[in-house]
Amino acid sequence: MTQLRRIKTVKLRRLVSTVACRRYDDVGWQRQGALVSYLAQSDAQPIHFTREGAKSSRELFDLLRKSNTLAEVEIGRYDQPESFDKVEIPLGTYMELLDAGKGQFGDKAVYLAQWPGLEAMPALKEKVTTPPWLQEALDVQQADLYRASFFVGPTSAITPLHHDPYDNLFELKEACRALKHFTILPKRLSHLLRSSEQQKNTSSVDFDISSGKLALSAASPSQKYAQEILNAAQTCVLAPGDTLLLPRGFWHRVETISTDSAQPGWAASIGFWFRMRAN
Numbered sequence: 001m002t003q004l005r006r007i008k009t010v011k012l013r014r015l016v017s018t019v020a021c022r023r024y025d026d027v028g029w030q031r032q033g034a035l036v037s038y039l040a041q042s043d044a045q046p047i048h049f050t051r052e053g054a055k056s057s058r059e060l061f062d063l064l065r066k067s068n069t070l071a072e073v074e075i076g077r078y079d080q081p082e083s084f085d086k087v088e089i090p091l092g093t094y095m096e097l098l099d100a101g102k103g104q105f106g107d108k109a110v111y112l113a114q115w116p117g118l119e120a121m122p123a124l125k126e127k128v129t130t131p132p133w134l135q136e137a138l139d140v141q142q143a144d145l146y147r148a149s150f151f152v153g154p155t156s157a158i159t160p161l162h163h164d165p166y167d168n169l170f171e172l173k174e175a176c177r178a179l180k181h182f183t184i185l186p187k188r189l190s191h192l193l194r195s196s197e198q199q200k201n202t203s204s205v206d207f208d209i210s211s212g213k214l215a216l217s218a219a220s221p222s223q224k225y226a227q228e229i230l231n232a233a234q235t236c237v238l239a240p241g242d243t244l245l246l247p248r249g250f251w252h253r254v255e256t257i258s259t260d261s262a263q264p265g266w267a268a269s270i271g272f273w274f275r276m277r278a279n
Contacts, residue, residue, distance in 0.1 A: 023048045023236070035133035035245075036142050039167060039276050044247045046184050046234065051241040057173040060127040061268055064152070065099075067091040071115055076108040079160040079202055083108065091121075094152075099176075101264035103154025109256075111153035117270075118148050131169045131243060134272055145274045152268040154178075155258040161185070161193065161203040161251055166273035168246040172238040177265025178256050180238040183207050183214065185251040189232055192225050193251055205229065207253055238269075248275075 022045055029035075029049070038044055068090045076084040094112060097103055103110050117124050128148065130138070137143035146166050151159075155178050172180050185193065193203040206217040214233055216226045237257070238244060246252060256267045 022046065023050065025050060029133055032136065036137050036276065038245075039247060046236075046247065046250060047245045048236040048238070049243040049245065050239075051243070055241075057127070057240075057268070060124065061095065061152075061174050063121070063124060063127065064091045065095040067121060069121055071112055071120065074109075074111045074113050075105050077158055077160055078199075079204065098152070098154055098266040101154075103264065103266060104156070109154050109157040111151075111157040113149075113151050113153065113157075113159065115150040115152070116147055117150040128270065131171065131272060134169055134274060137276070138274075141277065143274050143276050145272065147273050149271045149273065150268070151254075151271060153256055153266060155256050155265045155267075157256045157267075159254040161205055161207070161253040162199070162201050163187075163190075163249055163251045164201065164246075164273065165248060166275055167248045168244075169272040169274070170238075170244045170246060170269060171272070172240050172242050172267060172269045175240050175265065175267040177260040177263055178258055178267040180267055180269060181209060181255045181257045182236050182238070182244060182246075183209070183253040183255075184234040184236070184246070185229065185232055187249045187251075189229060189251070192222050192229060203251065207233075209255065209257070 024047055038047075070088045071091050071094065072086050072088050073094060074084070074086055078084050091112075094110070097110070118128060129135075130145070130148075134143065134145070138145060161183070170180075193205050194200070205220045205222055207220075208215045208217045214230060214235060216223065216229065220226075222229065236244060256265075258265055
């Protein structure tokens with residue numbers, strides 16, 4: 001296991017020590033064309049934007065609580081197909097389960113992942129605001145939005161290590177006794193990470209953060225390269241109102257972590273997947 005350095009300026013309670021994922025107050029990014037200029041750099045890195053005192057998104061998720069719309073939820077992890085399943089459940093029922101601390105089926109998290117909420121429930125459009133840097137790029141036709149995907153699930157919900165073909169602005173909208181933990185790895189390590197037989201963009205390398213240190217899980221392959229992988233890893237923890245800019249191609253693993261060991265919690269996020277247009 002490798003003890004990681006703490007990010008400077010972090011004021012929020014951190015459950016895992018971290019190597020610096022660049023961290024900016026979003027006020028510094030209000031200049032025109034900031035997103036376009038940044039992603040035009042060949043070495044653009046992930047950035048963690050913080051927003052103290054962010055406005056609650058409770059109204060948005062109250063709409064889900066009142067909805068009978070059916071949505072497909074994942075039971076378990078998709079990279080463990082022998083125990084993975086999907087079922088449809090009314091959104092209102094699912095939110096009731098999360099509020100009651102019953103977001104598990106046995107030892108498996110029940111996770112609403114990659115749900116296209118704005119398409120499935122048009123009423124949500126009035127409650128969801130596209131991040132201003134992205135909206136500016138969309139308005140001047142310098143970017144195209146692929147999808148706004150909802151991720152709502154209990155503590156212990158995990159998205160395995162993978163990479164996406166889109167740039168991503170991932171916002172933690174609302175949480176109850178929970179935060180979002182990201183483990184991020186650079187594209188240059190793809191030759192060590194591309195080992196999953198399930199999906200080409202998903203790795204069989206996994207991590208364990210339960211001890212407060214980042215470690216490769218015992219079942220992970222590539223143990224021979226564990227130190228190289230750990231030395232290259234970045235982590236950050238999102239609180240409600242925070243946003244992570246993740247340029248396409250970066251490998252990332254996401255885990256919903258608890259801030260209260262006595263009671264289960266949940267977190268709700270939206271990932272805005274987009275592509276910049278070529279000049």
